Amino acid sequence: MRSLIVNIILMLLVSSCFNPDEILPDVVPQNVIIDLDVKSNQAIFIDLNTLTARTNSVAQNWQLKFQNQSNGWSIYLNVLSKGGVHNTGITTYDSITENYKLSDVNWQLDVPTNEMSYPAIGKWGDYSFSAPKSYKNVYLIRWESNGQTLLYKMQILDAREGAYHIRYGSLNGSVINSVWIPKNTDNLHTYYSLELDQLVPNMEPPKYHWDLCFSYLSDSLTSHRKVPFIPTINQDYGVYAGLFVNHITNTIYKDTLRELNEITFFNSNGLDFKTSDQLCNAFIQWDENFQQCMINDKLTLLVKNKEEFYAIKPTQIMGDAPGQFSLTLQIKKL
Amino acid sequence: MYSYSCIIVVGLVLVVVSRYYIIVLFFSLCGVIKVSAQDSLALFVLTADDLAITNSQNLEEALVNVPGIHHFIKKGNSFTTFGTLSTGQIAIFKNNMPVAMDQNVGFNLRAIPLWDIERIEVHIAAVSNLIKNSSTLVIKMYTIEYKKQSVWGGAHIITNSINDFSTGINLGISNVKHSLQVGANRTFQTPLYGPSIGRSTVWGAEQRLDFNISYRYKILNTMVLDVYSDHTVLSAQNKGDVIPNTSRVRDLNSRFRNHTLSSSLYAPISKNHSIQVSGKLQRFTNVHQLLDKDLHTGEIQENMLVEKKQNTGYDYGYMRLEISSDNKQLNYNAGFELSNTLDNTISNVNAVATEYADYAAFANFQFRQKNNVILKGGSKLLVHSLSGSHFLPYASLVLAPSKVVQLTTSYIRSLSYPLFNSIFYTASMNHGVAGNIQLNPVKQNTISINLKIGTNKLTAQTGLLYLQSNEVMRVSASNTFENSGTSSTTSLYTMMQYQDKIWHIRPFAVLHNNNFVRDSLGISYVHPQLGLAAKAIFPKTKTMLGVTWKIEGTNTSLDRRRDIIYQEDIGRIRRLSFYVKQPFFQDKLHLSFGVNNHNNDSLIERNTYMLGLIDRELLESDTVLTARNRAFTVSVKYLL
Structure with a gap:
């Protein structure tokens, strides 16, 4: 009997237990x-979840990019068409004519900041209302198309929840259009061609189908000493290789201290991830010794996508950045 | 299909019973048959053998086999219902002490072990002062009695083909004046995986450790002190799939601890009068840990950012004083009870202390007229610190025109306290729904009619149970809990029992007619159940054969949240278990073999719809877990 009890107690203690975790x-x-490249592959969209790259390879004729977020009212320019914008500060549309003194115009371009990029058009109204009240300033917008320079004036008339209302046309009054640009909630941005007077569809995948977009963006030359650039209409600005971040679903952290193999989910999930939508020359730097563009091997970009974390590190760059180049990245899901 | 067959079965039994009733009534009036009215008896009883047939290791698994009960596990949460009643409205007692007090804190029924339980009684519309609140369905569990010998004990090992394992030992000693019983048990249940190949579990592996002590002190021949102390730790590991392109997983570990100390002192104070004082202290905690693990490096980190189940824990205090008078014709008792419920995890929310107390005075009488008539009545005046006072009357009339016929009618008004979290917790702790300290208890009116006919050998009973619940808790359009609903259940049931020296056969049929949202739609859904519990013991070899069978039709329930009505359909459920037991060495060693869930019906289809004015829209279609996989069970039990 005693041995039976001992056996039973032993069985109580050692019989089938929780299985240890498997080793992977x-x-x-x-x-x-x-x-x-600026001619055929201007934008490459990456879905981090599947690591599929979608290339936007057709040089599209668009001039304005409208933010679609419900509380976002920024309007961006197409930097690859040598575009620029000038705020005349005048609110009477008809008073801007061919006689406007263009020689004094300092063309402005969109610039990235530490957080969200700042559009050259700037804050065009009072955003404190659900449908912003426009300041009604008239802007001059220029761009190049098929070797010709085109110049329009544009006034943001009004807005309602979910749409922009703009008026634009030539300075001589031969072209005049007034259109509502509806916000498409499926996409982050809506693209519009002033030249074709129409929306340009399929410029970017639906907002939940991409996380990062490698493309081009403008920035001041002083921020990127000696890094090659594509000239713009403003001599202080150049076009560089840029990284657009889908800030709806992603936040980022720039890690310059650790190697890729040192970065894990556990030492990264507590970092202070920031909301940012543009990074200029994130993975590229100028090498004084070799006098050429090299990868920025100190940077690992951490991307937080909902509850998932990715570490992205450049490993190789080939070609002539920024005009035409090939960048190899290592992407590790943490 | 099942609803029709149930209606036919119930109808046939009613016809047979009513004819039989007329014949018996005639003989009883002629004085041929002696008559005897009895107090309300259990509607259904699960003995230790019944629990062994289905290899039920905890109360949740046992209730599955009770007529009228519906059970399933959805997304890691367990649901046990009886018509429109949920677990929180089913009162559960162990040795006449409440197991989880007000049943409103999400007590885990899987943490209630059955290895020391000898008998589970299922009562409907029970007229008793024991019932603090909800009394439509009452489950009473009774532990193994003290034996009239100096030493007794036993040990058991149960294992099965899906590697579940249960071992236990219990030992009792007695010198007539003092009796002590100690028992320990460990039950391990392997995880259940879904149909897809992967690491994630539909139901995680569970380990339950129990340690129970009971002590009886016969101070005088008639004066008895009982002390019970139960301790259970239930650990569960729910595993998640490997996150694609990583070596990382996210697992949910849960640990439920329950510690109970209860005591009861019974003393006669005169020839016909006695006094009983009972008390109970209970503490339980339910802790969940969401763990991020890297299965390559072995690193583990608790995730505090992702929303998981709320950690909870409660302390209970309960005391009852009761004076009874036992006479031939008129019995009565009266007393009071006090209780307190305290959140031991979150002591206050928004500067409001998370606790409540109640006290109640009760008085009952029972009048017996020549064994033909028993009239029971009484009431309870309950004062609750949050919702005020409640008057709860109850009455019952038992007519027994003959020894073999008994008609019982009863009316009970009872309460179900709203879920504790829906009173105190904020929206962030309640999946976005704000608690409401002004919530009232659900008021329940229960009417029961039961006709029982039979002899010791053959018994048939049929009845009608009507339950109306008012002030049912709902989620309002402003995402707050409020008392705004009404629901009702009408249950028609028929049960038969045949018992002789070999056979004990109990077929049953139950037909619930459930109306979940009476306040907005008059839609009722029928939920039929058919079942059989049978066993045979052959006197020569003492071999026992047992079978338990139950089949349920589609169960439809409605839930109104934010002014939207959701409909949930859970498909047909079949349960079939066999069992054979052979005792050896003068009944000291029992070997048994069983087959559980013979049909291997584990995952059942569930469809969720959103009801519109005209049509319904399918929102979700998935599966729920209704039973463990088919298993061949071997059990060895040794008795001292």
């Missing part, structure tokens, strides 16, 4: 090659 092999980071 390490996950090798995946290589993704970004081929960008």
Whole structure:
């Protein structure tokens, strides 16, 4: 009897238990090659979840990019068409004519900041209302198309919840249009061609189908000493390789201290991830010794996508940045 | 289909019973048959053998086999219902002490072990002063009695083909004046995986450790002190799939701890009068940990950012004083009870202390007229610190025109306290729904008619149970809990029992007619159930054969949230278990073999709809878990 009780107690203690966790092999980071060139591959969209790259390879004729977020009212320019904008400060549309003194105009371009990028058009109204009240300033907008320079004037008339109302046309009054640009909630931005007087569809995938976009953006030359650039209408600004972040679903953290293999979910999930929508020359830097563009091997970009974390590190750059180059990235899901 | 067959079965039994009733009534009036009215008896009883047939290791698994009960597990949460009643409205007692007090804090029925339970009684519309609140359905569990010998005990090992394992030992000693019983048990249940190949569990692995002590002190021949102390720790590991392109997983570990100390002192104070004082202290905690693990490096970190189940824990205090008078014709008792419920995890929310108390005075009488008539009545005046006072009357009339016929009618008004979290917790702790300290208890009016006919050998009973619940808790359009609903259940049931020296056969049929949202739509849904519990013990070999079978039709329930009505359909459920037991060595060693869930019906289809004015829209279609997978069970039990 005593032995039976001893056996029973032993069985109570050692019989079937929770299974220990299985051991899995390490996950090798995946290589993704970004081929960008200003003529045929202007934008490459990456879905981090599937690591599929979608290329926007057709040079599109668009001039304005409207923010679609319900509380976002920014309007951006197409930097690859040598575009620029000038705020005349005048609110009477008809008073801007061919006689406007263009020689004094300092063309402005969109610039990235530490947080969200700042559009050259700037704050065009009082955003404290659900439908902003426009200041009714008239803007001059220029761009190049097929070797010709085109110049329009544009006034943001009004807005309602979910749409922009703009008026634009030539300075001589031969072209005049008044259109409502509806916000498409499926996409982050709506693209409009002043030249074709129409919306340009399919410029970017639906907002939940991309996280990062490698493309081009403008920035001041002083911020990127000696890094090659594509000239713009403003001699203080150049076009560089840029990274657009889908800030609806992603926040980022720039890690310059750790190697990729040191970065894990556990030492990253407590970092202070920031909302940002543009990074200029994030992975590219100028090498004084070799006098050429090299990868910024100190930077690992951490992206927080909802509850998932990704570490992105450049490993190789080939070609002539920013005009035509190939950037190889290692992307590791943490 | 099942609803029709149930209606036919119930109808046939009613016809047979009513004819039989007329014949018996005639003989009883002629004085041929002696008559005897009895107090309300259990509607259904699960014995230790019944629990062994289905290999029920906890109360949740046992209730599955009770007529009228519906059970399933959805997204890691367990649901046990009886018509429109949820677990929180089903009163559960162990040795006549409430197991989880007001049943409104999400007590885990899987943490209620059955290895020391000898008998589970299921009562409907029970007229009793024991019932603090909800009394439509009452589950009473009774532990193994003290034996009239100096030492007794036993040990058991149960294992099955899906590697569940249960071992236990219990030991009792007695010198007539003092009796002590100690028992310990460990039950491990392996995880259940879904149909997809992966690491994630539909129901995680569970380990339950129990340690129970009971002590009886016969101070005098008639004066008895009982002390019970139950301790249970239930640990569960719910595993998640490997996150694609990583070596990382997210698991949910839960630990439920329950510690109970209860005591009861019974003393006669005169020839016909006695006094009983009972008290109970209970503490339980339910802690959940969401763990991020890297299965390559072995690193583990608790995730505090992602929303998980709220950690909860409560302390209870309960005391009852009762004076009874037992006479031939007129019995009566009266007393009072006090209770207190205190949140031991979050002591206050928004400067409001998370606790409440109630006290109640009760008085009952029972009048017996020549064994033909029993009239019971009484009331309870309950004062609750949050919702005020409530008057709860109840009455019952038992007519027994013959020894074999008994008609029982009863009316009970009772309460169900709103869920504790819906009173105190904020929206962030309640999945976005704000608590409401002004919530009232759900008021329940229960009417029961039961006709029982039979002899010791063959018994048939049929009845009608009507329950109307008022001030049912709903989620309002402004995302706050409020008392705004009404629901009702009409249950028609028929049960038979045949018992002789070998056979004990109990077929049953239950037909629930549920109306969940009486306040807005007059839609009722029928939920039929058919079942059989049978066993045979062959006297020569003492071999026992047992079978438990139950089939349920589609169960439809409605839930009104934010002024939208959601409909949930859970498909047909079949349960079939066999069992054979052979005792050896003068009944000291029991070997048994069983097959549980023979049909292997574990995952059942569930469809959720949103009801519109004309049509309904399918929102979600998935599966719920209704039973563990088919298993072949071997059990060895040794008795001292």
